[in-house]
Amino acid sequence: MTEELREHVAEELLRSRARSTALTDAVDEHDLVRQHSKLMSPLVWDLAHIGNQEELWLVRDVGGREPVRSDIDEYYDAFKYGRSVRPELPLLNPKEARQYVGDVRGKVFDVLEKVPLQGRRLVENGFAFGMIVQHEQQHDETMLATHQLRTGEPVLHAPAPPRGKLVPATEAFIPGGPFEMGTSDEPWALDNERPAHTVHVDAFFIDTTPVTNAEFAEFVLAGGYDDRRLWTEAGWEHRTTAKLVAPRFWQREGNSFTRTAFGVTEPIVPDEPVVHVCFHEAQAYATWVGKRLPTEPEWEKAARFDPETGRTRRYPWGDGEPTELHANLGQRHLRPAPVGAYPAGVSASGVHQLIGDVWEWTSSDFHGYPGFEAFPYREYSEVFFGPDYKVLRGGSFGTDKSAIRATFRNWDYPIRRQIFAGFRCARDA
Numbered sequence: 263m264t265e266e267l268r269e270h271v272a273e274e275l276l277r278s279r280a281r282s283t284a285l286t287d288a289v290d291e292h293d294l295v296r297q298h299s300k301l302m303s304p305l306v307w308d309l310a311h312i313g314n315q316e317e318l319w320l321v322r323d324v325g326g327r328e329p330v331r332s333d334i335d336e337y338y339d340a341f342k343y344g345r346s347v348r349p350e351l352p353l354l355n356p357k358e359a360r361q362y363v364g365d366v367r368g369k370v371f372d373v374l375e376k377v378p379l380q381g382r383r384l385v386e387n388g389f390a391f392g393m394i395v396q397h398e399q400q401h402d403e404t405m406l407a408t409h410q411l412r413t414g415e416p417v418l419h420a421p422a423p424p425r426g427k428l429v430p431a432t433e434a435f436i437p438g439g440p441f442e443m444g445t446s447d448e449p450w451a452l453d454n455e456r457p458a459h460t461v462h463v464d465a466f467f468i469d470t471t472p473v474t475n476a477e478f479a480e481f482v483l484a485g486g487y488d489d490r491r492l493w494t495e496a497g498w499e500h501r502t503t504a505k506l507v508a509p510r511f512w513q514r515e516g517n518s519f520t521r522t523a524f525g526v527t528e529p530i531v532p533d534e535p536v537v538h539v540c541f542h543e544a545q546a547y548a549t550w551v552g553k554r555l556p557t558e559p560e561w562e563k564a565a566r567f568d569p570e571t572g573r574t575r576r577y578p579w580g581d582g583e584p585t586e587l588h589a590n591l592g593q594r595h596l597r598p599a600p601v602g603a604y605p606a607g608v609s610a611s612g613v614h615q616l617i618g619d620v621w622e623w624t625s626s627d628f629h630g631y632p633g634f635e636a637f638p639y640r641e642y643s644e645v646f647f648g649p650d651y652k653v654l655r656g657g658s659f660g661t662d663k664s665a666i667r668a669t670f671r672n673w674d675y676p677i678r679r680q681i682f683a684g685f686r687c688a689r690d691a
């Protein structure tokens with residue numbers, strides 16, 4: 263078991279590093295050090311930060327080894343300096359950053375070979391290694407979002423996603439009653455996904471697919487952005503000050519739209535899930551169609567609950583790991599797949615594409631579950647609990663399979679649009 267686990271950890275470390283390398287080798291030195299948006303760090307910051315977190319947890323803490331570079335810790339501490347000021351810090355240059363992450367990784371493989379993967383909660387089932395793999399993959403998704411904000415010739419390329427297929431029902435009925443939410447036994451689940459607990463959810467309907475570009479374009483053309491009644495007070499204020507008129511990266515030409523993604527401009531694809539909308543835009547659209555956003559427990563029940571057995575599944579399709587037949591994950595394609603493209607990934611209730619394609623806004627604030635315990639550090643999630651953040655679920659085409667589960671919880675400000683976020687609607691039964 264331990265050997266198998268070590269091999270699995272090693273494979274995941276290599277896979278995440280291959281992705282970080284591809285994302286940073288794709289651009290020149292100038293593009294690595296410059297800030298493509300105030301919302302993002304320079305790519306070279308993400309790279310060295312990945313190495314620094316890996317050093318802190320795996321080299322120093324788990325391995326008990328001497329620091330590789332203790333002089334740079336503060337510049338890569340995400341809590342000390344916000345994204346907007348990071349370009350002014352005395353950061354490692356691209357060559358130094360590559361050298362640094364390589365040196366750290368060399369030591370980590372040595373630690374992985376020698377350290378017992380038991381006896382301490384931090385290393386049980388390889389948790390600390392899994393946390394670092396997920397951390398790197400999360401920053402890879404962040405770097406992918408930076409690529410989306412970068413201007414210039416396209417540098418990333420990927421094959422087209424599978425074709426969409428007809429999904430006969432537009433809504434699925436989810437029966438009322440209790441279900442088990444969260445997890446206590448998923449080995450690499452993070453603190454905010456724990457513990458498993460019973461939640462009662464009233465019966466509801468949820469859309470079988472995410473809202474598409476064609477559907478969202480109708481909302482724009484119908485004047486949805488100018489109809490005060492559709493927006494909450496905070497939403498209207500934001501729409502007004504930020505001058506929102508359409509999803510981010512859309513351009514309007516008469517009554518049609520193009521969008522720019524990773525340097526390529528093309529007409530919007532009608533049956534592809536809409537992406538780069540903020541919570542407020544999602545909420546206004548849902549109101550326009552006479553629905554609402556799902557709550558977080560509703561989303562998870564639609565994804566995991568099997569009405570036949572009453573059992574909660576690990577993923578919508580069952581307990582097996584995601585394959586490329588189940589979901590659009592891992593930057594395999596550089597866009598969401600059209601609706602219906604993953605019939606093998608459907609949930610027991612008949613809901614499609616809950617995992618992958620686009621992060622889905624829920625109406626819920628980010629809070630700890632009953633019995634929540636911060637682990638291994640408060641800054642992972644506890645310091646973000648409260649009304650400032652909305653929960654997003656399911657992962658996007660830019661999320662790696664190691665960093666998504668049907669229990670996985672992401673959170674962000676309701677005004678954020680640079681993330682790969684879309685949504686689906688729900689309504690009371």
Ligand SMILES: [Fe+2]
Nearest residue numbers: 311315340397
């Ligand atoms: Fe980080």
